[in-house]
Amino acid sequence: MTFLDMLRAAERQNGSMLCVGLDPEPTRxxxxxxxxxxxxxxxxxxxxxATADLVMAFKPQIxxxxxxxxxxxxxxxxxxxxxxxxxxxxxxxxxxxxxxSTAEQYAKEAFERYGADAVTLSPFMGFDSLQPYLRYxxxxxxLLCRTSNPGGxxxxxxxxxxxxxxPLLYEHIARLAQGPWNLNGQLGLVVGATYPAELERxxxxxxxxxxxxPGVGAQGGDCAATVRAAWRAAPGTSxxxxxxxxxxxxxxxxxxxxxSSGADFAQAARREALATRDLLQAARQPA
Amino acid sequence: MTFLDMLRAAERQNGSMLCVGLDPEPTRxxxxxxxxxxxxxxxxxxxxxATADLVMAFKPQIxxxxxxxxxxxxxxxxxxxxxxxxxxxxxxxxxxxxxxSTAEQYAKEAFERYGADAVTLSPFMGFDSLQPYLRYxxxxxxLLCRTSNPGGxxxxxxxxxxxxxxPLLYEHIARLAQGPWNLNGQLGLVVGATYPAELERxxxxxxxxxxxxPGVGAQGGDCAATVRAAWRAAPGTSxxxxxxxxxxxxxxxxxxxxxSSGADFAQAARREALATRDLLQAARQPA
Numbered sequence: 318m319t320f321l322d323m324l325r326a327a328e329r330q331n332g333s334m335l336c337v338g339l340d341p342e343p344t345r346x347x348x349x350x351x352x353x354x355x356x357x358x359x360x361x362x363x364x365x366x367a368t369a370d371l372v373m374a375f376k377p378q379i380x381x382x383x384x385x386x387x388x389x390x391x392x393x394x395x396x397x398x399x400x401x402x403x404x405x406x407x408x409x410x411x412x413x414x415x416x417x418s419t420a421e422q423y424a425k426e427a428f429e430r431y432g433a434d435a436v437t438l439s440p441f442m443g444f445d446s447l448q449p450y451l452r453y454x455x456x457x458x459x460l461l462c463r464t465s466n467p468g469g470x471x472x473x474x475x476x477x478x479x480x481x482x483x484p485l486l487y488e489h490i491a492r493l494a495q496g497p498w499n500l501n502g503q504l505g506l507v508v509g510a511t512y513p514a515e516l517e518r519x520x521x522x523x524x525x526x527x528x529x530x531p532g533v534g535a536q537g538g539d540c541a542a543t544v545r546a547a548w549r550a551a552p553g554t555s556x557x558x559x560x561x562x563x564x565x566x567x568x569x570x571x572x573x574x575x576x577s578s579g580a581d582f583a584q585a586a587r588r589e590a591l592a593t594r595d596l597l598q599a600a601r602q603p604a
Numbered sequence: 605m606t607f608l609d610m611l612r613a614a615e616r617q618n619g620s621m622l623c624v625g626l627d628p629e630p631t632r633x634x635x636x637x638x639x640x641x642x643x644x645x646x647x648x649x650x651x652x653x654a655t656a657d658l659v660m661a662f663k664p665q666i667x668x669x670x671x672x673x674x675x676x677x678x679x680x681x682x683x684x685x686x687x688x689x690x691x692x693x694x695x696x697x698x699x700x701x702x703x704x705s706t707a708e709q710y711a712k713e714a715f716e717r718y719g720a721d722a723v724t725l726s727p728f729m730g731f732d733s734l735q736p737y738l739r740y741x742x743x744x745x746x747l748l749c750r751t752s753n754p755g756g757x758x759x760x761x762x763x764x765x766x767x768x769x770x771p772l773l774y775e776h777i778a779r780l781a782q783g784p785w786n787l788n789g790q791l792g793l794v795v796g797a798t799y800p801a802e803l804e805r806x807x808x809x810x811x812x813x814x815x816x817x818p819g820v821g822a823q824g825g826d827c828a829a830t831v832r833a834a835w836r837a838a839p840g841t842s843x844x845x846x847x848x849x850x851x852x853x854x855x856x857x858x859x860x861x862x863x864s865s866g867a868d869f870a871q872a873a874r875r876e877a878l879a880t881r882d883l884l885q886a887a888r889q890p891a
Contacts, residue, residue, distance in 0.1 A: 340706070380702060380709035386717060388675055414726055415667060415699050416753040419627070422667035430673060439701055441728040441748060443755025461728060466703040468730025471780075472773065478765035486759065486773070493758075 320435050320457030321502065323406045324527055324564050328373045330404055334548070335594045337368050337586075338410070338531065338570030339377040339394070343385065345575050347582045357382065358390040360582075362397045364574060367583040368590045369402035374566050376529075378410040395431050406434040408529065408566070412461060414439030420449040428453045435459060437507055437529070440490050444498050457503050457527070460494050462519055463487040465509025465532035487515065488522055495523040505529055508547070510538025510567065517546040520563075524549070527564045533593065534572030540593060543567055544600035555603040569593055607722050607744030608789065610693045611814060611851050615660045617691050621835070622881045624655050624873075625697070625818065625857030626664040626681070630672065632862050634869045644669065645677040647869075649684045651861060654870040655877045656689035661853050663816075665697040682718050693721040695816065695853070699748060701726030707736040715740045722746060724794055724816070727777050731785050744790050744814070747781050749806055750774040752796025752819035774802065775809055782810040792816055795834070797825025797854065804833040807850075811836070814851045820880065821859030827880060830854055831887035842890040856880055 318326075328334060341357045343350070350356040365375065375398055382391040398407055409431055413423040427436040427450075435457030438447060450458045463473050473487040480489055487508075494504045508519045510532035519528065528547050532538035547565045554560040573593070577585030605613075615621060628644045630637070637643040652662065662685055669678040685694055696718055700710040714723040714737070722744030725734060737745045750760050760774040767776055774795075781791045795806045797819035806815065815834050819825035834852045841847040860880070864872030 378706055378709075380700075380706045380713065383675075384709040384712040384717065386675070388670075388673070412702050412726075413667075413699070414701070414728075414748075416751065419665055419667045422665075422671040425671040426667065430671065439699075439726050439728050441701075441726050441759060442751050442753060443758030443760070445753055445755035461701075464703065464729050466729060466732055468732035471730030472728060472777075473730070475762075475767065475773065475776070476765040478763040478770055480762065483765055486762065489762070490759075 319455055319502065320406060321527060323434060324373065324566065327405050328564055329560075331370055331372060332598060333371055333373045333594045334544070334565055334567050334597045335372050335590060336374040336376050336408070336529070336566045336568040337364065337372050337573055337590060338568045339364065339375060340381045340570040340574065342381065345578070347578050347580055349580065354385040354387060357385060357387045358393050361394050363583040364586050365394070365398055365401055367587040368573070369405060371587070371590045371594050372405055373564070374406045374408050375402070376408040376410050376568055378570070392431060395433065399432075408435045408437065408457070408459065409433035410437045412437050412439050414442050414446055416442065417445055417449055420446050424449045424453060428456050435505070437461065440493075447498065451500055451503055454501055454503070457505060459505040459507045459527075459529045460490060462490045462494070462506040463508045463512060463515045465511045465536055465538065469509065488518065491519045491522040495526055499526075507531065510543040511536055513539070513542040513546040516543065520547045520549065525563050527566060529566045529568065531568040533567055534569035540567070540596040541600040544597055545602070548601055550602065550604040552604050559601055559603060567597055606742055606789065607693060608814060610721060611660065611853065614692050615851055618657055618659060619885060620658055620660045620881045621831070621852055621854050621884045622659050622877060623661040623663050623695070623816070623853045623855040624651065624659050624860055624877060625855045626651065626662060627668045627857040627861065629668065632865070634865050634867055636867065641672040641674060644672060644674045645680050648681050650870040651873050652681070652685055652688055654874040655860070656692060658874070658877045658881050659692055660851070661693045661695050662689070663695040663697050663855055665857070679718060682720065686719075695722045695724065695744075695746065696720035697724045699724050699726050701729050701733055703729065704732055704736055707733050711736045711740060715743050722792070724748065727780075734785065738787055738790055741788055741790070744792060746792040746794050746816045747777060749777045749781070749793040750795045750799060750802045752798045752823055752825065756796065775805065778806045778809040782813055786813075794818065797830040798823055800826070800829040800833040803830065807834045807836065812850050814853060816853045816855065818855040820854055821856035827854070827883040828887040831884055832889070835888055837889065837891040839891050846888055846890060854884055
C-alpha cells in the first residue's frame with residue numbers, strides 16, 4: 318500500500334480531510350500537566366484517542382519534541398497512534414533538507430526510527446537532496462512550496478527569469494514536484510491555507526498531488542476558502558460518493574490542542590476537530 | 605563575547621581555518637567500534653581530543669545522531685568539547701527552517717539543549733523563520749546560500765527577474781544576509797567549496813560575513829582554491845600577523861574522521877587535520 322493509498326483510505330474511512338498537528342507546548346498544557354515535559358506523551362496520546370475517528374492524518378512536529386529532549390516520547394506516541402488509529406497515516410513534520418549522505422540519515426530517522434508514513438522536506442538544496450527519501454517506495458514526501466508564514470514570500474514568490482513562462486519560485490517547485498521530480502508518485506506539496514489564491518494556483522499546476530495545507534485555526538486560514546481553492550472532485554462523483562483523486566490534508570494544530578486549558582482538553586479538542594472536519598467536508602463541491 | 609569574536613579568537617589561537625565535521629557513521633568506525641551505535645560518543649570524543657588544537661570550529665551534524673537515537677550522546681559530546689576545547693566554537697549543523705513558533709522550539713534545541721554557539725539554517729521560509737534564532741544575541745546562524753551538492757543549483761542558481769540587478773537566488777540570499785536580515789551581526793553563509801567561482805562571488809557580495817564552507821576532502825573541493833576565492837586579508841596585515849575581518853570556516857568531515865579504519869584512527873585524523881590546516885593557512889595572501 319502506498320502512502321497515497323493510505324491517505325485516501327483514511328479519508329474515506331473517517332470522512333475527513335482534517336490533519337491534527339501535534340505541536341505540544343508544555344506551558345500550554347491543562348493545569349494538571351502544565352509545564353511538565355514528561356507529560357508530552359500523555360497529552361498527545363489523549364488528543365490522538367479523542368480524534369482518531371475524525372482525522373485523515375496525524376502530523377507530529379518534531380521540533381516540539383526535540384526542544385524538550387522528548388524523542389523517546391515521540392517514539393512512544395507514534396507507536397500509540399499505530400495501536401489506536403492503525404488506518405491513519407502519520408506525517409512527520411521535520412522540513413529536512415541536506416546533501417545526499419546526510420539525507421540518508423534523516424530518512425532513516427523518519428522512516429525507520431519513527432516509522433512515519435511521510436515526511437515534510439525543504440526543496441532548497443535540489444533534487445539530489447530528496448532522492449534518499451524516495452528510495453523508501455511506500456513512503457511519501459511533502460515538499461515546502463508556498464508556506465503559511467508572512468515571510469514565505471521573501472524567496473518563494475520571486476519570479477524566475479530563466480524558466481519557461483517565468484514562474485514564481487513556488488510555482489516552479491509545484492511543476493517540478495508534479496513532473497520530473499516525482500519518480501514514483503511519492504511527492505506532495507506543503508501550501509499554506511493563509512494564501513487561498515496561491516493555493517488555487519498550486520492546485521492548477523499540480524493537479525494530481527496531495528497537498529498538505531497548514532494554516533487553518535490559530536494561523537487564521539479559512540476552511541471553506543481552502544477547500545474551494547484546492548479540492549477537486551473526481552469526475553462523476555457526487556453526494557455520498559463524492560471523492561477526489563488528489564487529496565488535501567488540512568492541518569490544524571493549536572486550535573485543536575489548546576481548545577480548552579481545563580481537564581476537559583481532550584473532549585474540547587474532539588469538539589473542535591469535529592467542527593473543523595465538518596466545515597471542510599461541507600465545502601466540497603462536485604466537479 | 606559574540607559568536608564572531610569567538611570564531612576569530614579560535615582562529616588566532618589554533619592558527620586554523622579548519623572545521624572538523626562530526627558525521628559519525630558506525631559502519632565506518634574502526635574495527636573495535638564497527639557498527640556499534642553506542643560508540644558514537646567515544647569515536648567522536650577521540651576525534652575531538654586529537655584535533656582540538658588544530659581547528660577553528662567543530663560541526664556536529666545532527667542527522668547522524670538522530671538516525672541512531674543518539675541525541676544523548678550528542679549532548680555528552682558537546683559537553684566534552686567544552687571541557688577539551690573550551691576556546692573552540694561549536695556549530696550545530698541542522699539546516700532548520702520553519703515558521704516562527706516552531707523555529708522557537710528549534711532554537712531552544714540548538715542553543716539551550718545542546719548549547720551550540722551557532723546553527724545552520726535554511727532561508728527558504730524567509731526572514732521571519734530566522735528571527736527566533738537571532739533573539740539569542742551571542743549566537744550565530746549560517747544560512748544556506750550555495751550548497752556543495754550537485755543539485756544545489758536546481759533552485760539556488762535561478763535568476764530572479766524582479767530583484768534589482770536580476771541576481772541569482774544564492775546571490776540574493778548573500779545580499780539579504782549581508783544587509784537587511786543581519787540585524788545584530790549574527791549571520792553567516794554556507795557556501796560549498798565545490799564551486800570556487802560562486803564562492804568568490806558570494807565573498808564579493810558579503811564582504812564581512814563569516815562563510816562556512818563544506819566540500820573539501822571527501823566532496824572534492826580544493827583547499828587552496830577555496831582560500832583564494834573566499835579569504836581576504838585585513839588591510840595592513842601580513843606575515844605572522846596576517847589576519848582577516850571576515851573568517852572562513854572550511855569544513856572537512858569524512859576525510860578526517862575516516863582517515864584510517866584501524867586502531868590508529870585518531871592519530872590518522874590528526875595527521876589529516878594538520879595537513880588540511882596547513883594547506884589552508886599556506887594559501888592565505890596579504891591584501
